[in-house]
Structure formats: structure tokens, C-alpha cells
Amino acid sequence: MxxxxxxxxxxxxxxxxxxxxxxxxxxxxxxxxxxxxxxxxxxxxxxxxxxxxxxxxxxxxxxxxxxxxxxxxxxxxxxxxxxxxxEEVIATSPADLIAVPKTPDRLPDVLSIAQVSALMERTDDSTPASLRDHALLEVLYGCGLRASEACGLNLADLALDEGYLRIRGKGDKERVAPISGAALRTLSMYLDDARRILDGGRGKSSGAVFLNVRGGRITRQSLHKIVARAGLSIGVTNLHPHTLRHSFATHLLEGGADLRAIQEMLGHSDISTTQIYTHVDRSHIREEYLAAHPRA
CATH class of the missing domain: 1.10.150.130 (Tyrosine recombinase, N-terminal domain)
Structure with a gap:
């Protein structure tokens, strides 16, 4: 080689x-x-x-x-x-006896349901760009998407009448993400008018759902800035798109959703990746206990 x-x-x-x-x-x-x-x-x-x-x-x-x-x-x-x-370049691996160190599980950052509500209520739908930002936030939280998945979303991936999105995730694996409620309403509002204005008839987007002000596909860097700016509006610094994804999974679990269903919606290939949210859920239960029990 x-x-x-x-x-x-x-x-x-x-x-x-x-x-x-x-x-x-x-x-x-x-x-x-x-x-x-x-x-x-x-x-x-x-x-x-x-x-x-x-x-x-x-x-x-x-x-x-x-x-x-x-x-x-x-x-x-x-x-x-x-x-x-x-590839038969070497006979044996010198790394066979190397032990990869274990790292302690770190619970993901999540927003409370009240914080998510405040985040969405603080959005401004008065311009095409602000309505796009609102739709992005709703879809990230409402469908549990990664930043790259939201940026890569195409018009051909939308089946809004049936209530789902086709998502291309890690390793180019496809999955179906349900969409309804506030996420569906806000995305539909954005698509009805704001996206056409952002595109301006230039056709630069190649069918992308979320566009920048020049009519091209929005980048991950821009998406991160949009989310971080929205976080500051509710007093949360350095809000990350993945925090909305974690919040999506945590709130589903707290609401009684099945872990296997959450695994499928998140696109995790291994259930062990999804199980971290059971720890988050237990943490939530403990907080509720400490706040409510008279002798806690």
C-alpha cells in the first residue's frame, strides 16, 4: 500500500x-x-x-x-x-492487546418541556428567514433530527399528508420520522410561502427544504448559529441542535413511549445507544420525588 x-x-x-x-x-x-x-x-x-x-x-x-x-x-x-x-498487509495486529479505555456515561443535556415551549413561543414569523428558523426548531425537536439530517432534508423526502419525513441518517441509512402538531403546522407554513421567497426563483437549492437567504441549502454552521441564537432568547447559552434531539427522546420516554420505538425514530442501530435516555428519565423521576415528597 x-x-x-x-x-x-x-x-x-x-x-x-x-x-x-x-x-x-x-x-x-x-x-x-x-x-x-x-x-x-x-x-x-x-x-x-x-x-x-x-x-x-x-x-x-x-x-x-x-x-x-x-x-x-x-x-x-x-x-x-x-x-x-x-488486506494481508500485516500478519497480526499490534493493537490486539490495546485496551480502549472506558469513558464514564455522561447524561445528555436536555431542555424542560417548559423551556421548549418558551423557545418556540419566542420565535418571530414576520420574515421568511425567521419563519424558516421557527420551522427548523420545530422539526429538530418535533422529529428528533440531527443537524446534518435537517440540512440534508429534500422536498422529495416530505410526505406531509401522510405525516412523515424520510430521513437519510448516519451511514446513509434511511428511516421514517413521524411529523405532526406544531412541527407539521410550522413546516407547512414555511413551505407555503417563505421558502419560495428565499429561493427567489433561482433554483440553487436542488430541492433542499431549508434554504439560506441566497437560495442555497442551509449549512450546518448556519443551523448551529440559528439554534444558539434561539437559546439565548430563553437564557440558555450555547444551545446545541443535539440538545433538541435529546429533549425529543427524553420527553417521549417521560410521556410513556416505548424505548424500541424511540430507537427507531432516532435511527440508532443499537438499543444500548438509546438506553441512556432511561437514565435521564430516572433522573427526572428523582427530581420530582425530591420536590414533592414531604420527607425527601
Whole structure:
């Protein structure tokens, strides 16, 4: 192989359908590993042995990286070596005995139902851009979408009469997301008039649902700014689109929704990913108990 790291990243993109952001992150992780080997004259990625990997693991600790970053870097390295063994570039993986550190579960940030209501009520529908922002917030929370999924939503993905959206999620996997109530009403209002004004007949959007003021598809960066600005209106700093997704799942669970149904709506391939919301739900129950019980 001319460049094993590059070929591994290509495999992740084409064969496994990993997202561009994941590939970019793995690329940085593996480039850091290769740079460490070069600086310390420990050979190339292909030549490295268990001692070289142990030295890199110690270096990560010395540099004070967060456990989540260390875990991702070691996972990327283990994945690279599994690929090299599969392609018969090396006989055995020097990373087989590397233990990827466990990171403590961190409960996701969520808004209360009252905060979500305030967030939506503070929106201004007086301009096409502000109505688009309102529709974005409603769809992110009402359907539990990731930021990238909302940005990638196309007109052809909408089946509003039937009450669902077709979502293309991680790994290019498709799922169906129900839409109704406030999210459906606000999205319909936006599509009826505001989107046409933003498009201005320029046709730059290629059928995108959410447009910027120049008529093109809205970017993730712009979406993050819209959500953060909306958060400030209710006194929440650094509100993240994923917080609305977490709130969607948490509020569904608190309302009695089945965990498997929430898993399907979120597009999680593994139920264990969805189970973190059961911890959030238990936390909510404890808060209710402490607030209400006379001897708590």
C-alpha cells in the first residue's frame, strides 16, 4: 500500500458509509499517530509494534487529552490494523492487546418541556428567514433530527399528508420520522410561502427544504448559529441542535413511549445507544420525588 491510512479512510467512506465528519476525525487521529512514530523513529504505521503503540498511548496521557479523545484515537488505530490484517498487509495486529479505555456515561443535556415551549413561543414569523428558523426548531425537536439530517432534508423526502419525513441518517441509512402538531403546522407554513421567497426563483437549492437567504441549502454552521441564537432568547447559552434531539427522546420516554420505538425514530442501530435516555428519565423521576415528597 502506498498510503495505508488514506486507503483505510477510503474504505470507511465507501464500504462502511461513514460520515465525512467521522472520516475527518479519524484522519486527524491517525495522522497524529503516524507523526508520533516518525518523530520518535519508531518506524512506519505498517512497521510499528506493540511497544510503539504503548509509547503512543503513554504520550496521549502525558499530553492530557480527554478520555473521550484517547478512546477515539485508540479505536481508530485498532480499526486501521484490523483493516491491514484483512488486506494481508500485516500478519497480526499490534493493537490486539490495546485496551480502549472506558469513558464514564455522561447524561445528555436536555431542555424542560417548559423551556421548549418558551423557545418556540419566542420565535418571530414576520420574515421568511425567521419563519424558516421557527420551522427548523420545530422539526429538530418535533422529529428528533440531527443537524446534518435537517440540512440534508429534500422536498422529495416530505410526505406531509401522510405525516412523515424520510430521513437519510448516519451511514446513509434511511428511516421514517413521524411529523405532526406544531412541527407539521410550522413546516407547512414555511413551505407555503417563505421558502419560495428565499429561493427567489433561482433554483440553487436542488430541492433542499431549508434554504439560506441566497437560495442555497442551509449549512450546518448556519443551523448551529440559528439554534444558539434561539437559546439565548430563553437564557440558555450555547444551545446545541443535539440538545433538541435529546429533549425529543427524553420527553417521549417521560410521556410513556416505548424505548424500541424511540430507537427507531432516532435511527440508532443499537438499543444500548438509546438506553441512556432511561437514565435521564430516572433522573427526572428523582427530581420530582425530591420536590414533592414531604420527607425527601
Amino acid at each position: 502506498v498510503d495505508p491510512i488514506s486507503e483505510y479512510l477510503t474504505c470507511l467512506r465507501i464500504e462502511r458509509g461513514r460520515s465525512p465528519r467521522t472520516i475527518e476525525a479519524y484522519g486527524r487521529d491517525l495522522a497524529d499517530y503516524a507523526s508520533f512514530l516518525g518523530r520518535n523513529r519508531l518506524g512506519s504505521v505498517v512497521d510499528a509494534d506493540r511497544a510503539a503503540l504503548a509509547a503512543y498511548e503513554a504520550d496521549l496521557s502525558e499530553r492530557g487529552f480527554a478520555p473521550t479523545l484517547v478512546k477515539r484515537r485508540l479505536s481508530a488505530i485498532k480499526g486501521l490494523y484490523r483493516y491491514l490484517v484483512r
